[in-house]
Amino acid sequence: xxxxxxxxxxxxxxxxxxxxxxxxxxxxxxxxxxxxxxxxxxxxxxxxxxxxxxxxxxxxxxxxxxxxxxxxxxxxxxxxxxxxxxxxxxxxxxxxxxxxxxxxxxxxxxxxxxxx
Amino acid sequence: xxxxxxxxxxxxxxxxxxxxxxxxxxxxxxxxxxxxxxxxxxxxxxxxxxxxxxxxxxxxxxxxxxxxxxxxxxxxxxxxxxxxxxxxxxxxxxxxxxxxxxxxxxxxxx
Numbered sequence: 001x002x003x004x005x006x007x008x009x010x011x012x013x014x015x016x017x018x019x020x021x022x023x024x025x026x027x028x029x030x031x032x033x034x035x036x037x038x039x040x041x042x043x044x045x046x047x048x049x050x051x052x053x054x055x056x057x058x059x060x061x062x063x064x065x066x067x068x069x070x071x072x073x074x075x076x077x078x079x080x081x082x083x084x085x086x087x088x089x090x091x092x093x094x095x096x097x098x099x100x101x102x103x104x105x106x107x108x109x110x111x112x113x114x115x116x
Numbered sequence: 117x118x119x120x121x122x123x124x125x126x127x128x129x130x131x132x133x134x135x136x137x138x139x140x141x142x143x144x145x146x147x148x149x150x151x152x153x154x155x156x157x158x159x160x161x162x163x164x165x166x167x168x169x170x171x172x173x174x175x176x177x178x179x180x181x182x183x184x185x186x187x188x189x190x191x192x193x194x195x196x197x198x199x200x201x202x203x204x205x206x207x208x209x210x211x212x213x214x215x216x217x218x219x220x221x222x223x224x225x226x
Contacts, residue, residue: 042204042216050212058213090158097212102147107158
């Protein structure tokens with residue numbers, strides 16, 4: 001198993017550009033999520049999905065879109081990049097994430113995004 | 117706001133010593149998880165403790181949960197230089213979310 005993979009590993013964007021961060025998992029996990037991590041801080045949830053075709057907003061969703069057409073893939077789209085979106089982005093997946101029935105999350109290696 | 121606040125923010129110890137990190141939270145939880153992050157890497161799951169559990173062990177790791185005080189602690193015994201990392205607690209909130217704290221940076225000196 002490759003686990004959770006993310007591409008690209010590094011990206012530099014200019015303000016106003018758009019791009020898609022890719023995330024894929026091969027563990028048949030139902031739950032997938034996107035976090036951003038800013039220097040010296042913990043992770044903040046951007047969007048998550050409890051299964052194919054179902055997505056929901058997390059703590060900091062503005063400026064980002066997601067879709068979940070397959071179990072394996074959960075891309076994150078930056079619509080119009082801003083310097084405030086400079087961060088490290090992590091994708092994670094889990095067998096399940098529901099009240100009273102949650103499991104560990106598996107994290108990808110991260111994408112380091114700089115917006116100039 | 118960040119739930120699951122870790123204390124201390126940074127901890128420096130000698131190899132062989134024990135390291136204790138604490139995590140507090142504000143609202144009731146279903147479970148609490150601890151993760152480790154090596155510099156420049158993704159997070160790795162360590163232990164999950166459910167709200168009806170008080171203590172769990174995994175190798176050199178011991179996690180306790182006190183729901184009356186809304187706090188958890190992670191103890192690493194006989195620390196090694198390879199334990200140097202950031203440690204995060206994450207609280208499972210309702211609505212299928214994990215909320216992370218800001219982490220404790222642990223440095224284990226050889």
